[in-house]
Amino acid sequence: MVLWGVNKTIAVTKKQVTQLSYEIAGCAITVHRALGPGLLESVYQKCLTHELTKKRIRGCTAVSCSR
Numbered sequence: 001m002v003l004w005g006v007n008k009t010i011a012v013t014k015k016q017v018t019q020l021s022y023e024i025a026g027c028a029i030t031v032h033r034a035l036g037p038g039l040l041e042s043v044y045q046k047c048l049t050h051e052l053t054k055k056r057i058r059g060c061t062a063v064s065c066s067r
Contacts, residue, residue: 027051
């Protein structure tokens with residue numbers, strides 16, 4: 001399996017992808033439990049970015065998709 005970013009491509013195992021997925025989902029759950037429902041998406045996005053940064057998970061916050 002290969003993950004790609006803006007300037008970098010790396011090979012990863014299925015186990016690594018699964019672990020990363022669990023960590024990201026855990027961060028999202030943490031944010032939602034702390035803030036609750038009903039806020040603007042931008043608020044959740046900023047808080048999720050903060051949680052991911054605390055766990056040293058880097059990524060893009062918004063990426064446009066071309067058709």
